[in-house]
Amino acid sequence: MKRDDERGMHEKWREYRRPGYYEELDYAWTMTIDLDRCTGCEACVTACKAENNLPIVGEKAFAQGREIQWMRIERYWEGEYPNARLRFIPMLCQHCEAAPCETVCPVTATYHNQDGLNAQIYNRCIGTRSCAVYCPYEVRYFNYNNHHWDPPLDQQLNPDVTVREKGVMEKCTFCIQRIRQAKDLAKDDGRRRVRDGEVQPACVQACPAEALVFGDRKDPASRVSASMNDPRAYRVLDELNTRPSVIYLKKVTTDAG
Amino acid sequence: MPAEVASLRYADVNRDVVRSLVETGPKYYITLACALGLTLVCFLFPWFYQLNLGIAAAGMNHPQVWGTYEASFIFWIGLSHSGTLLSCVLHITHSSWRKAMYRSAEAMTLFSLMVAVTMVMVHLGRPWFIHWAFPYPNQMELWPNFRSPLLFDVTAIATYLTGSSVFIYMGSIPDFAAVRDRTTGWRHHLYTLLSLGWRGTDTEWHRLGWAYTLLAVLIIPLAVSVHSIVSWDWASSIVPALHQTIFAPYFVVGAIYSGTAGIVTVMFLLRKYMSFERYITELHFDNLGKLLLALSLIWTYINVLELFTGWYSGASTELEALKYKLFGYYAPLYWEMILCCAIAPLLLISKRFRTSFVPMLVLSIAINIGMYTERFLIVGTSLSRKYLPDAWGLYVPSLVELSILVGSVALFSTLFLLFVKIFPSVSIYEVKETLPEAAELPKPATAERGGVQWQPVQ
Amino acid sequence: MAKLERRDFLKLVGAGSVGVGAGFMLAQSIKHPLEHLIPYPIPPEEFSPGVATWYNSVCSMCPAGCGISVRTREGRPKIIQGNPSHPVSQGRLCGLGQSGVHVLYNPDRLTTPLLRTGDRGAGAFVPTTWDEGLAKIAERLRTLRENDRGNRICFLSEGVRGHLAMVFERFMEQLGSQRLWHFDFAHPRTLYEANQRLFGEQHLPYYDLKNARYLLSFGADFLGHWLSPVHHSLGLAHSRQGRPGVRGKFVQIEPRMSLSGAAADEWIAARPGTEGLLALGLAHRIVSAGHYRGPDRDGWADKLSRYPAERVARETGVDADTIARLADSFAQTQPSLAIGGGAAGNHTNGVDILIAVNVLNYLAGNLGGAGGLVFNPPPAVDSPRRHASYRTMLDLAAEARAGQIEVLIVNKTNPVFALPAAAEFKEALARIPLIVSLSSFMDETTALADLVLPSHTYLESWGDDFPEPGVGFPVGAISQPVVSPLYDTRATGDIILGLSQRVGLGTALPWANMEECLKQGWREIHQRGSQNGDAESFETFWTSVLQAGVWGQDAHRAAPAVNIEPRVIDGIDVEAPRFSAASEEYSFILHPYLSTGLHDGRGANLPWMQELPDPLTSVVYGSWVELNPVTAQQLGVSEGDVVDVQSAHGRISAPVYIYPAIRPDVVAMPIGQGHDEYGRYAQRRGVNPIQILAPEMEPSTGALAWSATRVKLVPTGRRVKLVKTDGASRQLGRNIVRTIKAVSS
Ligand SMILES: Nc1nc2c(c(=O)[nH]1)N[C@H]1C(S)=C(S)[C@@H](COP(=O)(O)OP(=O)(O)OC[C@H]3O[C@@H](n4cnc5c(=O)[nH]c(N)nc54)[C@H](O)[C@@H]3O)O[C@H]1N2
Ligand code: SF4
Ligand code: SF4
Ligand code: SF4
Ligand code: SF4
């Protein structure tokens, strides 16, 4: 095979157009979320903030609805007192295989990469915010302004992750920096592939209920594959056919007893 | 033919129109200064502030990432619709009443499009990179996303802008020549340049006739497609209440509706302040009134249809969006829109109403307020009630947004005010065609060959 | 060149300036902020740029003692994760624990010793040196000690364990003072007492949630801040989805749904203070239905006959069928486990309630085995019982007022914030001539100090921890500095050791610093281990413990045969709970609870925790009052309406939040906000419900009964927008959170 720079545009285009090109992912990173384990404690929310340099937006921004939480916990009440019950569901980018956000971005700032991730290129984003309109899961967060960290809080910032500037859309990346690191490590070890469990996104790592499982669903032996095959597995808003890579396991309820 | 027109002679037309270009009173300067000042204070300053701070200057939030800027964008695109489109349709259907008004109508198209494009810039988080949305060859082999309805927009609007600019320019060439011949000094030089050496030969008239008609035929589908494509920004999403097949015709009808109303407003102002009373007459208002009535009925029908589809789907998301639109936070706006765009226009049934200038002005402005509201509601109600109730939100425009909204009208006015001093805002030669004097002239042979009635007038 | 007219020139200049101005503004608008990649020019040796270094240590954000792994880059801690080897946290961490980096990098940290200049509490301090500061206090301590007035020195610390606690003990002992107290608002004092009385156990038992099949929790928010939330969360998750074919069932009994209540399969809102009665009602059923067959069955039957279902149902508000059902399931689904705490332990009859809960464990045979209540072996380094009860604090205040305390040293505890106004503790402090604070932050108590000797944060200090209740076997962990100190601060232990030297207590406290002290302590632990044939050298042992971040001993305690003496059985009873103020006027019971992010207020200065939506309401950055929808309707208030919450001891106001899962006669408020001091993120934000608590106590322990305050609500007519992240709170049939009925396990 010719080196990348030797191949003409037509050659590249042909490969790009080859049937099945999109289906052939190198990895298919997937997360399962067991709603029967999740307690809504929000450790994952904090972990994501710490790992991914999410800004401290301040009270005013919260009041205006401009918080940034790549991982958020949604709450739904059912029934009335004394039978009121609260259901939690962690919501993050679903890394849809048929992602509506990707088709609408005029500059391809958000696209599907060869790992099955819905990637976001901050540099390329011009801030139309249409991807957020198109995303049915409301997991895209826009930088309405530049953010500030009161020094020395800025020293906490993770050097593996950029700080996003105003006018740019952002969202959960499945901690792509950790995936990259694991791949580098595998390469250094002379391995072709990352081992199951080697990549732990920050939220998965933190979760005190071990509700989140992350891995490659192309590997049938991975924990996440096993977890996906649980009969409780379902996808949120499945009817929209976005084919999410985040799979939820139903909450178990019991009869009184 | 109204009496005012019948009494006109060619010389009167020349005089009146050229006067409108050359004689500029203090009133004009004051108006222009106001418009410019308002543009600066209400549009440019807030925009700079927003560029500096970020979109935080606006009221948008999560999940309502689109707001008045998008609404304004659709509004201005819509307003652009009647001008050139109407002019083209009326041209190929030989509606001679069009002739006194089409030039300014086309100008409206052009300037609303420009304002619309500016609104896109205002809307963007990083407008300084807007060139990335254009397909230009670059060493990174990086292209825009051709699947994106937003890119369709870029293409459609760019084409429409080019098409309508050429159309208005081409139609003005004989008039530029006419003005050239009646002016001196820098104006003479300017119009010499603009008239591209027009001498008014038969061949020139013949070619102009053909080209003009051809362009008119091409622009009609283009105009229809532009707003259809704009509607896809919304309709090709899967947002409840936006994901509707009716959206393209809905947008097109809405666009023509608001555009026609806009023409009525502009006609009134031109008539009043540029002393074109003898050219723009009751006839125009009567015809435009009929058109508005027809459009309002179609628009109402589509609105009812939209509600019906939502209700008929039975889906929780659609029903909620419906309920929210009719009875939610923004419901007063919805009912205001219905009043302005569906109920008030029924007055147009009366001929007396149609031929009364001030009531027509009021109605035309009301319709456009209603139509702006419609655009705001499309953005506002749907985005606040999407799929996940936990993420529902509320959006209220900020002062910066409102100011920019007002400023965009000022920007439009400024452009229009500059236009009326450069372009003859009433078509000299076409108006002449309708005068009794025209009948006295010999018919040139070219007219038959062209199949269209064109008369060289000098 | 054409002649340039003046007017043209001016026009050109004008146009040019507008152009340049616009260009400048545009450029300003789009320019990137300046960034610095490496925080300092001369890097320490230990790092290579671009490569992360991990250090294992111990979380000190709450008393659970989770093990942490800190990722540092270029010498700077970046993220705190759980230490996978540590049996308490097993690689997991709660949000508060992860926010430890915000303690370290907090912009409001005290960076240097401070000396008060103005009036007390006026907030006027000048920087001083460590030498001067230490000399000033050492001088006073020496004088007092030499004059045999050592007992006039009082040391009030946050709860500490391990060798630091030992250093404090020796220090105060040498000074000749008995006034050494640990003060934590939420210390589960009544729980210790209950275990002591029923089982004769000094230490808390390990609650084996992981292996339980039926969990009955009386008010214990074990996923919130009760004992060891991360470990409990792991346990509960495992009990439900970690065992093929078995799913543990869990019932929570509490007046207001907590995080744990939300996780429960069944949530029961018994009348506040009657949890013990309910437990004895269940016990009655267990015995009378023949589920309990122990030799002392008759004694129990006799004793419990006073708690028939009808009476219990009437007084608790839980119907008789439910009582029978719960009791049967609890007894028959083995192993089962009953736990009690939180609000249930904070009534005036808190100890009775917790004893009653333990009776259930006894009767169902849950003692000692897997999935039950496992008694802990003694920790490798025992911690002294030094937790100050509310009564102790009152005594302290009285002594201060009587002029019996001349020096008060406060270590990272904040009694001015965490005691009710009724205790008049702040006023009492005014009578103490010298107050020294070792806090890292200007909190409410530190603001009253004369001398501030700011200590390191835990991420900069040496220490160790022996978590309690631990995990059923002895665990220890060393807390090591993961970053060189950011400021001119010192580790708490080093400050005390430094003082000892200056006062001349060298023989009893011979170590130059905490690291040395720890090493000696751990040498002993190592030697004890070596007697069992472990031959590695101490240095290897020390390094390996440091690297692993944890040391454990496979020494499960044999399940003791617990026999409760007839005398004890006889004494079992639950008194009726006492509530402050007459119920007609003060018609609601106030249910204050520890906030998930802010804990007892310690987290209020951490931006991440202020911005963490409350798990149950999604509110951020403020206080609120939770009302049942019916109550709100009766009062004519809705979300955002500000109400005055008035007790007989004070008044605070906060906006209403309509909470679907709270008893109509109870109003709940989170603890944590309402700081007057404590830095920019905490100050002037929300209100502190502790301030209006009635000074009711559990009589036998003197613990503050912080669930025993009655309040009235007075709408103020003001309305604010409650800052929260939630939109609508119902699913509207959209099947977002899907559920499945368990196929009976
Ligand atoms: N605008 C701008 N221009 C710059 C600079 C700048 O900062 N800005 N920087 C300047 C500097 S400092 C430099 S060093 C130059 C770099 O300029 P170049 O030397 O052109 O560097 P690259 O762009 O990295 O391209 C190197 C090529 O080598 C190919 N390649 C990769 N590995 C191999 C290999 O093993 N064998 C062979 N034969 N080919 C390989 C790659 O595919 C790529 O096509 O650019 C200079 N030009
Ligand atoms: S950390 Fe785990 S248990 Fe907690 S909210 Fe997130 S997913 Fe749920
Ligand atoms: S969840 Fe939203 S942002 Fe993520 S891939 Fe799907 S559509 Fe895109
Ligand atoms: S906001 Fe950015 S990523 Fe989203 S559609 Fe626009 S350019 Fe693309
Ligand atoms: S995967 Fe990473 S980026 Fe995504 S929510 Fe979890 S921590 Fe955040």
Ligand code: SF4
């Ligand atoms: S539970 Fe306590 S010790 Fe454990 S991580 Fe959270 S704050 Fe730290």
